[in-house]
Amino acid sequence: MPEILNTSACNKCAFRSLLFENLTDDELIDLNVNKVEKKYYKKEIVVEQGEPIKEFLYLKEGLIKLVKKDGMKKEHIISIARPLNFIGFLSVFSNDKYQYSISAIEDSVMCFIDLEVLKNTIRNNGVFALEVLEKISKISDDIIQFRMMIDRRQLRGRIAYILVMFAKQVYFNSKFHLPLSRKEIAELIDMSTENVIRILSEFRRDEIIRIDGSQIEILNIGQLERLCRFG
Amino acid sequence: MPEILNTSACNKCAFRSLLFENLTDDELIDLNVNKVEKKYYKKEIVVEQGEPIKEFLYLKEGLIKLVKKDGMKKEHIISIARPLNFIGFLSVFSNDKYQYSISAIEDSVMCFIDLEVLKNTIRNNGVFALEVLEKISKISDDIIQFRMMIDRRQLRGRIAYILVMFAKQVYFNSKFHLPLSRKEIAELIDMSTENVIRILSEFRRDEIIRIDGSQIEILNIGQLERLCRFG
DNA sequence: CGCGGCTTTGATGTTCATCAAGTAAAGTGG
DNA sequence: CCACTTTACTTGATGAACATCAAAGCCGCG
Numbered sequence: 001m002p003e004i005l006n007t008s009a010c011n012k013c014a015f016r017s018l019l020f021e022n023l024t025d026d027e028l029i030d031l032n033v034n035k036v037e038k039k040y041y042k043k044e045i046v047v048e049q050g051e052p053i054k055e056f057l058y059l060k061e062g063l064i065k066l067v068k069k070d071g072m073k074k075e076h077i078i079s080i081a082r083p084l085n086f087i088g089f090l091s092v093f094s095n096d097k098y099q100y101s102i103s104a105i106e107d108s109v110m111c112f113i114d115l116e117v118l119k120n121t122i123r124n125n126g127v128f129a130l131e132v133l134e135k136i137s138k139i140s141d142d143i144i145q146f147r148m149m150i151d152r153r154q155l156r157g158r159i160a161y162i163l164v165m166f167a168k169q170v171y172f173n174s175k176f177h178l179p180l181s182r183k184e185i186a187e188l189i190d191m192s193t194e195n196v197i198r199i200l201s202e203f204r205r206d207e208i209i210r211i212d213g214s215q216i217e218i219l220n221i222g223q224l225e226r227l228c229r230f231g
Numbered sequence: 232m233p234e235i236l237n238t239s240a241c242n243k244c245a246f247r248s249l250l251f252e253n254l255t256d257d258e259l260i261d262l263n264v265n266k267v268e269k270k271y272y273k274k275e276i277v278v279e280q281g282e283p284i285k286e287f288l289y290l291k292e293g294l295i296k297l298v299k300k301d302g303m304k305k306e307h308i309i310s311i312a313r314p315l316n317f318i319g320f321l322s323v324f325s326n327d328k329y330q331y332s333i334s335a336i337e338d339s340v341m342c343f344i345d346l347e348v349l350k351n352t353i354r355n356n357g358v359f360a361l362e363v364l365e366k367i368s369k370i371s372d373d374i375i376q377f378r379m380m381i382d383r384r385q386l387r388g389r390i391a392y393i394l395v396m397f398a399k400q401v402y403f404n405s406k407f408h409l410p411l412s413r414k415e416i417a418e419l420i421d422m423s424t425e426n427v428i429r430i431l432s433e434f435r436r437d438e439i440i441r442i443d444g445s446q447i448e449i450l451n452i453g454q455l456e457r458l459c460r461f462g
Numbered sequence: 463c464g465c466g467g468c469t470t471t472g473a474t475g476t477t478c479a480t481c482a483a484g485t486a487a488a489g490t491g492g
Numbered sequence: 493c494c495a496c497t498t499t500a501c502t503t504g505a506t507g508a509a510c511a512t513c514a515a516a517g518c519c520g521c522g
Contacts, residue, residue, distance in 0.1 A: 068379055076383060078375065090375075093361070094368035099376065122361050129360030130324070130353050136364065137325035140371030144309065144321075145330065147375070148299055151382045151421060152307060154509070182469065190382060192511055197470060213469095385477070413501065423479050428502055444501095 002038040002046075005109065010035070015060065018084060019135065022127050030121060034114040040104040049101045055112040057088035062108025063179050066090070066100045067187075077188040079143050080105065080180070082170065086135040090143075093136070105179055150189050157231020158189040159199045160224045163209065167218050175217040233269040233277075236340065241266070246291065249315065250366065253358050262352060265345040271335040280332045286343040288319035293339025294410055297321070298332045298418075308419040310374050311336065311411070313401070317366040321374075324367070336410055381420050388462025389420040390430045391455040394440065398449050406448040 010020060011028040020028060037060070040046055046057070049069055059081055066078040066087065078100055081087035091099050092115060122129045150158050162185065167174050178185075182200075186193040203209045208224060210217040218224060241251060242259040251259060268291070271277055277288070280300055290312055297309040297318065309331055312318035322330050323346060353360045381389050393416065398405050409416075413431075417424040434440045439455060441448040449455060 070383065076379060078379065089368075091368060091372050093364045094366075094372055099372065119361060122364065123357040126354040126357045126360050129357050129364070130350060133324045133353065133360070133364060133367065135325075136367055136371070137320075137322060140367070140375070141322050141325055141330065143375055144371070144378070147378050147382070148307060148309065151378070152301065183467095193468090194470080194512080195510070201470075414499095424500090425480080425502080426478070432502075 002040045002044060005037040005039055015058070015083075019086070019131065020128075022131065023121065023125065027121055027125065027128075030117055031113055033117060036112045038110055038112065040108045040110065042104055042107055044104050046102040046104065046108075046110060047098050049098055051098050053092055053096055053098055054115055056092055056115050056118050057102070058111040058113065059083050059085070059087065060109040060111055062104060063106040064102055064108055064110075065105050065184070065188075066102055068100045075187055076190065077184060079146065080188065086139050089132065089136040089139055105184070153228070153231050155191055155195055155231075156199055156202075156227050157229075158191065159185075159196065159203070160227035160231055162189060163203075163216065163218060164221065164224050164228060166216075167221070174219075174221065175215070178214045178216050181214075233271045233275060236268040236270055246289070246314075250317070250362065251359075253362065254352065254356065258352055258356065258359075261348055262344055264348060267343045269341055269343065271339045271341060273335055273338055275335050277333040277335065277339075277341060278329050280329055282329050283327055284323055284329055285346055287323055287346050287349050288333070289342040289344065290314050290316070290318070291340040291342055293335060294337040295333055295339055295341075296336050296415070296419075298334065299330070300332065306418055307421065308415060310377065311419065317370050320363065320367040320370055336415070384459070384462050386422055386426055386462075387430055387433075387458050389422065390416075390427065390434070391458035391462055393420060394434075394447065394449060395452065395455050395459060397447075398452070405450075405452065406446070409445045409447050 009028070010016060010031050011025050013020075016028075020031070023031075040062070046064065049067075060083055063080065063082055064087070065080045068076045068078055070076065079087065122132060149161060153161060166176055166178065170176075180188065182196045183193045186196045189196075200209070200211060203224075204211050206223075208218070208220045210219060240259070241247060241262050242256050244251075247259075251262070254262075267286075271293070277295065280298075291314055294311060294313055295318070296311045299307045299309055301307065310318060353363060380392060384392060397407055397409065401407070411419065413427045414424045417427045420427075431440070431442060434455075435442050437454075439449070439451045441450060
């Protein structure tokens, strides 16, 4: 069960500048009404596919995944999200039910802002509305882009792509802790768990990467980028 | 070369009610500034990937496709769009360049509305802004949904899926004219042209569909839906 | 300590892209 | 309008890429 945290006021939140910069203190006070902050531990479910959307969700700390289930078959990860990534904007303005489940990959803190209140703020503040539009547009574009990058490549290229992505865009380091299990990687890039492992091992044998459990170090980034292009 | 059409005023446009219902006549007059309407014939290119985004595009008549190119390899169709489908909202608020090309599949009429003017209208009219948010959210969701439906299925399931989609969601008829060439179908659902043809022929042999060139008639929709679920 | 979940490797068969080759249809230029 | 070229469509054969099955080691947890 997620813990409910002491809710700090939005106008003092460290994330205010990311989205709520152009809101007045009064508008922020409105957003605070019904606002809740909850802590989720690894593997806990935040929302379940099919539940009604009542809040705009914002990830303050941690790492979450969006998962789509599909008639008894495997789960597919649509996207993963870190703080600063406005994944919560997906669907909220066009659907009344969640089209996917959200769960925590690492311990996470999520902020729940009442959706009706948010919509009112948008109606009353066009400049803020435009910012929300930009965020929504970006997050959707990124997901569509990512899915095309993945699905048009073959397996080696897919693995290479996410390794480069984690190193360059998430951790800014050639050495990092891979936050996903092998099974989750498979669900993210549409392949079997066995082949994820097989190809990682192959990259290790070829001395492209070093692996120690979930610790990854990229030894030959050039080779990985070549695999991205031609795999 | 696309013809430039006599531009009719937005406040008299038949499509006004779809998006611009809540705008005043004055706001509509603003949107008319720099507005252009152009006619494109089948296979003409509307915008090219990489070009700067200066306008919001709206399809008034016809059928277009969004195409992503990718280093000398094949083209991939991200999505196709008919009028009423606000495909033009993809990317416009988060990118300054088109991330894809747009071209006409059938003869089409497109309306070009100055993007800066549109943004101003959004800033000044929060209710309108919320409507735009809903459209953007819907179109992005639909594309993400579609791509997941396609990419998780195997070939028979993919073909079955788009046949059912055209019959039930586009033409509302079990008999319809397939607007895409076999090659375009292949580019849309990520498979080889040969296999598109092979599987269509197979469905014909199994008396699931009747084919006459681009005329398709679905004879056994139940079987197609079963293939959607288990293919 | 034993059970279930995650990881790893090998072997096997299926699905699919690709190559090749031929026919039909649709533009193109004289 | 006809010969010519190109583009779309079609079928079969082949091999590569990949999922699936099977079996075993590993680790955390009750």
